[in-house]
Amino acid sequence: MNDLRTKTLTPALSLSKGEGTATRSLAVQTDRGVLMVDAFAGDDGTVERVRVNMGSPILVPSEIPTTLGDGSRCVAVPIQVGEQSYSTTCVSMGNPHAVTFIDDVAEFDLERIGPLVERHAAFPNRVNFHVVEVHSSNEATMRTWERGSGITQACGTGACAVLVAGVLENRLARSATLHLPGGDLLIEWPADDASVLMTGPAEEVFSGVCEISL
Numbered sequence: 466m467n468d469l470r471t472k473t474l475t476p477a478l479s480l481s482k483g484e485g486t487a488t489r490s491l492a493v494q495t496d497r498g499v500l501m502v503d504a505f506a507g508d509d510g511t512v513e514r515v516r517v518n519m520g521s522p523i524l525v526p527s528e529i530p531t532t533l534g535d536g537s538r539c540v541a542v543p544i545q546v547g548e549q550s551y552s553t554t555c556v557s558m559g560n561p562h563a564v565t566f567i568d569d570v571a572e573f574d575l576e577r578i579g580p581l582v583e584r585h586a587a588f589p590n591r592v593n594f595h596v597v598e599v600h601s602s603n604e605a606t607m608r609t610w611e612r613g614s615g616i617t618q619a620c621g622t623g624a625c626a627v628l629v630a631g632v633l634e635n636r637l638a639r640s641a642t643l644h645l646p647g648g649d650l651l652i653e654w655p656a657d658d659a660s661v662l663m664t665g666p667a668e669e670v671f672s673g674v675c676e677i678s679l
Contacts, residue, residue: 497559504667516664519622522629522654523557531555531563532587540633546581554630558661561592561612562626566636570598570608579610595623599636606644618647625661628652 493500500517507513526534533539539555544563551565563582567573573596582594591612599605607627609620624643631637632654640653651664 495559512667514664515667516662517621519558519625519661519663521658521660522626523559524629524633526555529555529557529561530589531561531592532589538633540630544582544585544587546578546585549578551582554633555592556626556629558622558625560622561588561590562595562623562630563588563592564595564597564627564630566597566599566631566634568598570596570606573608575608575610575616579616583610583612593620593623593626595620595627597627597631599631602636602638603641604644605631605637605641608646619645619650621650621663621665624650624652625654625663629654629661 493502497520500519502518503516504512505514505516523529524538526532526536526539529539531539533542533544533553533555539553541552541554543550544553554564556562556564575594575596579594582588583591585592593612594610595607597605597607605627607624609617609623611617611620611623624645627643628637628639628641631641632639639655640651643650643652648666653662653664655662
């Protein structure tokens, strides 16, 4: 398996420090460090799924960063957005995430609320915002508003943050399948001092040849 250094840019050209979705099938040197990948092949030798060690979550509010929380963690803290208050847990996986658990993600007005949370004063570097509907301790559906991008089909670091938030709020087990608009991910956080593991399918998207003249 090859090593590769990547930098992921959102459409707004802001740097993402370790966006899991873009690096799922590679061993990658990111700004947060090396993301180690285990590849799992099918009977025909083709890689069918990969598991990425996404590193340990950052829970100290000042390091996320956010002004919410008690100084040690930010778990189920209310945040006022317009006339509505949302219970929010904040996690960093190298980039900041705010997670809110609700009853129905399909009905949530993410297009309107997402940018308000992203640019809320409580998040000096802005934030990725996720709404989550829990089906059981091992299954949930999430939707994402990414800072600088808007509503997206998937967010690897966001899925990791959602699982961590679910554990901290006693809503999810330490291993759960998360349903994203772009597909499903299995997220695992074995212990408080452990790294978060992200497993998802691997599919060939395209192939090509690039000729470089030096």
